[in-house]
Amino acid sequence: MRLVIRDNAATVADYVAEYIKERILQFEPSAERPFVIGLPTGSSPIGVYKRLVAYHRDGILSFKHVVTFNMDEYVGLPRDHPESYHSFMWEHLFKHVDIPPESVNILDGNAADLQAECERYEAKIASYGGIELFLGGIGPDGHIAFNEPGSSLQSRTRVKTLAYETIIANARFFGGDVSKVPKLALTVGVGTVMDAREVVVIITGASKAIALAKCIEEGVNHMWTVSAIQTHPRSLIACDDDATLELHVKTVRYFKSIEQVQDEMIGRENLGLYGQVAGPLRYTVIPSGN
Amino acid sequence: MPSISDPVTQFYNCRVLRGHALVEDSLYMQGGKIVDPARVFWDERRRPDVRIDCKGGIVSPGFIDVQINGAYGYDFSNDTAEIEDAVRNVSRGLLLQGCTAYCPTTVSSRPDVYRTVLPHLGPRAGSVENGAAVLGAHVEGPFISPHKKGAHELATLRTAARGLADFDACYGLENLRRHAAYVTVAPEVEGVLDAIPELIAATGVGVALGHTNATTDVVTRAHAGGAGMVTHLFNAMHAFHQRDPGLVGLLGSAGPRPFYGIICDGVHVHPHSVRIAYYAHPEGACLVTDAMSAQSLPNGRYKIGEMDVDVHGGHAYIQGTDTFAGSTATLAECVRNFIKFTGASQVEALENATLHPAQMLGIADRKGTLEHGADADVLILDAGLHVQRVFIGGVEATPDNVHVSEKKLPVS
Numbered sequence: 001m002r003l004v005i006r007d008n009a010a011t012v013a014d015y016v017a018e019y020i021k022e023r024i025l026q027f028e029p030s031a032e033r034p035f036v037i038g039l040p041t042g043s044s045p046i047g048v049y050k051r052l053v054a055y056h057r058d059g060i061l062s063f064k065h066v067v068t069f070n071m072d073e074y075v076g077l078p079r080d081h082p083e084s085y086h087s088f089m090w091e092h093l094f095k096h097v098d099i100p101p102e103s104v105n106i107l108d109g110n111a112a113d114l115q116a117e118c119e120r121y122e123a124k125i126a127s128y129g130g131i132e133l134f135l136g137g138i139g140p141d142g143h144i145a146f147n148e149p150g151s152s153l154q155s156r157t158r159v160k161t162l163a164y165e166t167i168i169a170n171a172r173f174f175g176g177d178v179s180k181v182p183k184l185a186l187t188v189g190v191g192t193v194m195d196a197r198e199v200v201v202i203i204t205g206a207s208k209a210i211a212l213a214k215c216i217e218e219g220v221n222h223m224w225t226v227s228a229i230q231t232h233p234r235s236l237i238a239c240d241d242d243a244t245l246e247l248h249v250k251t252v253r254y255f256k257s258i259e260q261v262q263d264e265m266i267g268r269e270n271l272g273l274y275g276q277v278a279g280p281l282r283y284t285v286i287p288s289g290n
Numbered sequence: 291m292p293s294i295s296d297p298v299t300q301f302y303n304c305r306v307l308r309g310h311a312l313v314e315d316s317l318y319m320q321g322g323k324i325v326d327p328a329r330v331f332w333d334e335r336r337r338p339d340v341r342i343d344c345k346g347g348i349v350s351p352g353f354i355d356v357q358i359n360g361a362y363g364y365d366f367s368n369d370t371a372e373i374e375d376a377v378r379n380v381s382r383g384l385l386l387q388g389c390t391a392y393c394p395t396t397v398s399s400r401p402d403v404y405r406t407v408l409p410h411l412g413p414r415a416g417s418v419e420n421g422a423a424v425l426g427a428h429v430e431g432p433f434i435s436p437h438k439k440g441a442h443e444l445a446t447l448r449t450a451a452r453g454l455a456d457f458d459a460c461y462g463l464e465n466l467r468r469h470a471a472y473v474t475v476a477p478e479v480e481g482v483l484d485a486i487p488e489l490i491a492a493t494g495v496g497v498a499l500g501h502t503n504a505t506t507d508v509v510t511r512a513h514a515g516g517a518g519m520v521t522h523l524f525n526a527m528h529a530f531h532q533r534d535p536g537l538v539g540l541l542g543s544a545g546p547r548p549f550y551g552i553i554c555d556g557v558h559v560h561p562h563s564v565r566i567a568y569y570a571h572p573e574g575a576c577l578v579t580d581a582m583s584a585q586s587l588p589n590g591r592y593k594i595g596e597m598d599v600d601v602h603g604g605h606a607y608i609q610g611t612d613t614f615a616g617s618t619a620t621l622a623e624c625v626r627n628f629i630k631f632t633g634a635s636q637v638e639a640l641e642n643a644t645l646h647p648a649q650m651l652g653i654a655d656r657k658g659t660l661e662h663g664a665d666a667d668v669l670i671l672d673a674g675l676h677v678q679r680v681f682i683g684g685v686e687a688t689p690d691n692v693h694v695s696e697k698k699l700p701v702s
Contacts, residue, residue: 079332080326080328080329086328086332087328090327090328090331090332094331095316095327095328095331098337100337101331101332101334101335101336101337102335104331
């Protein structure tokens with residue numbers, strides 16, 4: 001797992017957007033071989049979507065051969081409701097870019113048979129050969145998608161009852177009226193996310209600090225579902241300084257030192273996207289060694 | 291309703307007038323209506339077929355002029371024999387100017403004129419072929435005050451001592467019901483005040499107050515009786531007086547207040563007066579041209595109703611007098627003037643020529659708005675609010691597909 005620490009939410013968004021853009025471009029997606037990405041909603045990814053839209057507007061990035069799978073959707077909320085995740089994705093990403101509508105996948109929370117809808121979704125993901133990169137955010141309790149504390153780390157796409165705290169937290173989006181907040185959601189499982197060939201999680205703000213510490217400094221634990229990332233072979237957490245408040249100083253220094261070494265001793269130009277040494281080293285500045 | 295087979299057009303790279311703001315967004319239209327792009331995406335699973343680059347411009351609903359007597363040499367009250375030509379050519383000309391819907395306006399006339407003319411001024415849809423949509427006639431007079439007749443011919447003015455029967459005798463109530471959007475009356479004219487509610491009930495037309503010397507008390511009662519609009523505020527009404535502010539004073543009412551037309555050609559109403567009116571009652575402002583037959587034509591001799599009009603310096607006067615006989619302005623000019631006069635925002639100025647007139651006529655669900663489901667009457671304006679492109683019912687109108695024939699005027 002890599003942990004990339006930036007000053008604030010804006011620079012985290014810069015980093016993640018640049019990263020995703022590079023991943024898509026280097027993948028060289030085509031009609032036969034699209035780039036399949038899992039996408040979140042919520043406050044964390046908004047800055048990333050904004051920057052991806054800018055890349056598209058500037059002609060740098062196309063979504064013609066990108067296929068998306070969203071993490072979750074409320075049950076029973078009209079699709080056109082401003083708080084539906086359909087509306088969120090439309091407003092923040094899809095309306096601005098050239099993605100073909102048939103390449104967009106979001107769980108249908110109004111399906112007659114919710115269980116069948118979840119199975120269909122998993123099968124659809126499988127039909128594309130799985131997800132190349134799953135982007136996520138987390139809740140203050142360390143949940144990813146609607147996989148709240150106690151969710152099986154093997155879980156697949158399914159119907160979930162929302163935790164009472166989540167319902168209360170979401171009431172602010174429904175005029176402060178708890179009774180209007182949907183109580184059920186369809187969500188991909190922790191297993192669905194972890195099956196992706198790469199997982200990228202955005203964690204910003206002091207309110208997520210405990211969750212970050214629990215997820216990376218303690219054991220894999222279903223009470224902090226993002227901790228499952230520890231066993232993933234290719235994972236990246238991008239966080240800001242505020243989110244590191246509960247980490248050990250040692251942890252922060254360790255991950256910062258890795259980037260420092262990469263920057264100062266190896267040189268960015270020698271590194272591939274995953275931080276791997278890309279080939280024979282080509283120094284622009286010869287490292288001094290101290 | 292748009293059909294799924296209709297092509298979808300997207301305006302992009304623009305600021306769209308929506309929700310009382312200019313928002314960076316795109317606008318979709320399909321089958322002659324504004325449509326919800328999210329529905330197109332999710333339900334029809336398609337992307338726009340046609341994309342229009344607005345080059346950073348403003349996308350506004352088409353302008354609506356609720357008071358215009360004629361243009362291109364035609365006069366709706368005088369050209370009784372050629373009234374179809376008048377409507378066709380004025381509609382087309384206005385469309386190219388960015389005015390996508392209007393109320394052709396008649397000055398006080400004899401009853402036979404109404405029988406002849408009104409059937410041609412009733413509502414008709416806008417299109418590249420038809421020109422701007424006709425929203426029904428604005429029948430101005432003849433139940434107005436002889437003291438405030440303006441450019442109306444004294445001999446045509448009438449009273450309504452017999453109430454509704456006099457309105458019927460003058461216009462034909464059925465004629466009003468089918469063809470008129472609203473009528474302008476003076477409430478102090480005998481019989482008018484009491485007849486207003488009956489007139490509305492019998493015909494469904496709107497009632498505006500204008501060409502009047504009425505006191506505050508009388509106009510307040512007329513307003514309570516259903517007269518929801520003031521015709522060309524400040525013109526042809528007695529001046530504001532602090533103890534009896536009259537019709538102008540309705541803008542200061544603590545209760546419900548009327549919509550008001552105001553002519554922003556810079557001469558009918560002093561810019562200071564426009565500013566006072568606007569900041570007294572911003573939600574009621576409707577920009578009107580009150581244009582007459584010389585609009586879009588050179589200076590010279592013209593007609594309004596039976597009256598001769600001299601146009602010089604771009605202004606129209608009753609022959610041999612300094613009485614204004616309508617303007618020669620376009621609504622787009624009025625919008626730009628309005629900003630100059632009042633310092634109002636572009637949003638406010640545009641809504642005064644789109645949303646407010648539509649609300650005044652009770653058609654804001656489909657005109658004067660870019661909400662989903664509204665008619666796709668759309669303008670692209672540059673940053674200075676000059677009209678760049680015009681669309682009606684989703685089709686672009688250009689001089690190539692909209693043909694305007696000016697009336698051949700006798701050499702005077």
